[in-house]
Amino acid sequence: MKGYGPADPLQSPRFAGISTFLRLPHTLHLDGVDVAFVGLPFDTGVTFRAGARFGPKAIREGSLALRPDYNPAQRVAVFERVSAVDYGDASVVPGFTERSYDKMTEVLSVVHESGAVPIGFGGDHSVLLAELRAAAAVHGPLALVQFDSHSDTWDEYFGEKYTHGTVVRRALEEGLLDPARSTLMGMRGGLYGPGDLDDAREMGFTVLPWDDLAQLGTGAAAAAVDRAGGKAFLTFDIDFVDPAYAPGTGTPECGGPTSMQALALLRACRGLEIVGADVVEVLPDLDSSHLTATLAATVAWEILSLIAVAMPESGT
Helix, strand or coil, X not given: CCCCCCCCCCCCCCCCCCCCHHHCCECCCCCCCCEEXXXXXXXCCCCCCCCHHHHHXXXXXXXXXXXXXEECCCCEEHHHCCCEEEEEECCCCCCCHHHHHHHHHHHXXXXXXXXXXXXXXXXXXXHHHHHHHHHHHHHCCEEEEEEXXXXXXXXXXXXXXXXXXXXXXXXXXXXXXXXXXXXXXXXXXXXXXXXXXXXXXXXXXXXXXXXXXXXXXXXXXXXHHHHHCCEEEEEEEHHHCCCCCCCCCCCCCCCCCCHHXXXXXXXXXXXXXXXXXEEECCCHHHCCCCHHHHHHHHHHHHHHHHHHHCCCCCCC
């Protein structure tokens, strides 16, 4: 093991103890840390069902079912390459979006400045703006690789500029993203008009609706890695996955990928230079079977594995 890693499940059963992500140590000390998992319990930016503020807790609970040491699909012994911790949750101000952005950005900036990669647990997708503000302040404008059933590029919703459906446009306006290096994947369902996707293309983003992505397969995700060509933020809205496999989300869209397809596409991002990532829009009140939280935890582990693949083995 390189540094911080999970508790030994053969010494302490997975259902025992405090529920940190993957049973990693909870610490605010970042010396020797490569990856820090950070909860972002905020859902004031939603436009339909609220409740994703409880997503971080659910994802941590969902992670207890995982055996995280070795990822056979990515052929990597994760904690021989990365030292990871659960950094706890950022503070937010319920009901006040911009003040919450400030608080989340402050916490995430500490992680970035330490040299660690934060992986965020939402929370609704509006938390992405705080994440990108913190990341771009250290790394400059980033490529965005987005798995989502919506493009999140509206200009406003009910006259409000800061929602989970406007966050990508706001990030672009603030100069946090390089659209020519960015790919939005998985869009589907009804739209308010053709401009919902056309606008994103006019902004310079590569947009791959699910009907196209389903035909192109993992090669499209690999092409997104090539397009990124440098430092990138990977964001995974759990509603990217068909609600048959991820029912616990606030704005579900039928006709999407299975969990198997979604994980295959994510694994195809091997080689992406990830400087920040997240999993968002888990709404545990609609997730009585815990399918969604377990899938979200698996997604976060797969992202951790992508980071591990890119790092040298311990002692080399």
